[in-house]
Amino acid sequence: MMKKLFKCTICGYVAEGDEAPEICPKCNQGKEKFVELSSEDAEKIYASDRTNSIHAEIILLAEKIAELSKEGIEIKLDPMCVAAFEKAKNEAWVIKQRCKAELAGHMSKGKW
């Protein structure tokens, strides 16, 4: 059984529970500022939760690839290696920015 979700109409904070929290943990407004989300909206939030975590994890991995590539470029063993690391660094940038853009899109569509 899915729990109920309540959204703060002032700041957008989403709380999970049987009823709205007494005070919004983000903006300190009272319970009366919360509205219960429809089960359709609640489902959308639960489904996007895992997806957003995956995006966040991929962004971290892409940052790691960029860091490693930079180190490889600095070591400069031979031109082929440097070229491969340059490419990896650029590709990691693309992966990272694509996931970030997707996350930003989710936020603006309330899939958060």
Ligand SMILES: [Zn+2]
């Ligand atoms: Zn709030």
